[in-house]
Amino acid sequence: MMRFSTLIRNPADWMIGEGADNAVVLTSRIRLARNLKDQPFPGWAKKEQRRRALEIMRPAVEALPCMKDAFSQELDDLTSVQKQVMVERHLISREHAARGEGSAAVIERRQSVALMLNEEDHLRMQSIRPGMALRAAYDTLAAIDTELEGELELAFDHELGYLTTCPTNLGTGMRASAMLHLPALVLSDQIGQVLQAVNKIGLAVRGLYGEGTESLGNLFQISNQSTLGESEETILRRLERVISQVATHERNARDKLLEDDPAMVSDKIGRAYGVLRHAWIIDSKEALNHLSLLRLGGDLGFLPEGTVKSCDALLMDIQPAHLQLHSGRKLSPEERDSIRAEIVRGRLQSLEPPDIRSIRKNDSPDQEPDML
Incomplete structure (x- = not known):
């Protein structure tokens, strides 16, 4: 297994944007929430139940083909600075970093796939790609999801879909998002109306570190809000359309600023x-x-x-x-x-x-x- 120092020594594949057009859309990310059947969800579980859930999940996650020579660590064994570095790298969430015993992170060596064990849900899986690549990120996770379903019994209801701690994740359990760099829309004072239009059609706009964070460095995260009653395909299609429209607005704003001022x-x-x-x-x-x-x-x-x-x-x-x-x-x-x-x-x-x-x-x- 990989050591923390080795993991952090190299920048993640998605940070370098190798071969991707990341002028406006920096990264695309897909996250799936899953829970184990017949195990109390992490927020309600007692310490020994959390440890039991971890014992069930961790071997299955470490055995995934993409996790060969991966980084796998219980969060209790990391210092607060190490956990915070992983939050800054978008490898674990702030909520996960704050959790204690019975939580772990398993991260692929190139850092494009990361799984949080015993966060808000038993399993939070994410895939990040440089540029506009929601499909590629989704395909990677769908394959991992299928593999894990063969090994683990997941909490699933035929009417509601995947069962999650928070009702906003019910159904597909999927959050799809892209990080956009929008300096020209900010400089030309158009950012407000563009983001308002995005909100109106039911998408969320957040800052650099997701929910409740401000936009720093003109970076904005756009993601789906609803996961219930819509297929993954519908969610991805809508997001792709909106993100490419926002990116075109940004490119036009750049051209116009250069022309006018x-x-x-x-x-x-x-x-x-x-x-x-x-x-x-x-x-x-x-x-x-x-x-x-x-x-x-x-x-x-x-x-x-x-x-x-x-x-x-x-x-x-x-x-x-x-x-x-x-x-x-x-x-x-x-x-x-x-x-x-x-x-x-x-x-x-x-x-x-x-x-x-x-x-x-x-x-x-x-x-x-x-x-x-």
């Missing part, structure tokens, strides 16, 4: 570059917002190829728990802000200043999409 766009990207290259103290929020603009500069061609990849790696590496892991000790907020600035300066040391003249305008702008 190139000085403002150049100023924002130039200032972000200046601050990140020369700051000695920078908090998380400011760093994420400047990295978002630098990433936009990379997408628009102001900055060399590879800028987007550097920004994506930094988005993860400057998070509080990652900084503490990097330093090997607990840090005060002030120390974190200094170390964060030092890491960013170091990584961007050789990055050339933005070249405003390198912008190539598209001859034909994208067609306006339908409003959602």
Whole structure:
């Protein structure tokens, strides 16, 4: 089995976006909730019942073909910083990190598949892919789900579907989501109406770490809300349609900003570059917002190829728990802000200043999409 240090040493496949178009849609994620039949759900279970459920599930999960040489650990055996690093990497949830005895995580070595054992439900499985790839993420999990159904007896009702702790997950037990980078919609003040339209058709919009978190670095997560009475296919189709429409709105907003106010766009990207290259103290929020603009500069061609990849790696590496892991000790907020600035300066040391003249305008702008 893999050690924690080995797991975290390498960035996840989906973080690097190898070969995927992740200019607007960074990642696609599918999550399935399942429970064991005849076992009390984790929230109601006594300690020994949780341990019993773990003993039933863990061997079946570790035996999955994709989990060869995987990371498998009880959460009790991890430090709070290690758990927080896994939350920052979207490998486990904040709720799971807070749970004690009888909870475990099994994570594939490339970190694109992660299973939480005894979270809110007995099993929370997730698959993450770079770019717009909801189908690929779903197909991966569907195969794992089928495999586990052969080994475990799951709580299933012929009318209600899969039984879950929270009624909002009943039915398919599926949450599908995509993380989008929408700086131009934010800069042009269109983000409110676009997100309102998304909400109106029954989809949820959240911040970087899901429910109850704010949008940092112009990153927004769009996901389905209902899981009951609709097939996985219907949910995926709706989400794919809406996400591609939002992405088209973002691309059009980028074109329009460049056309109408190139000085403002150049100023924002130039200032972000200046601050990140020369700051000695920078908090998380400011760093994420400047990295978002630098990433936009990379997408628009102001900055060399590879800028987007550097920004994506930094988005993860400057998070509080990652900084503490990097330093090997607990840090005060002030120390974190200094170390964060030092890491960013170091990584961007050789990055050339933005070249405003390198912008190539598209001859034909994208067609306006339908409003959602």
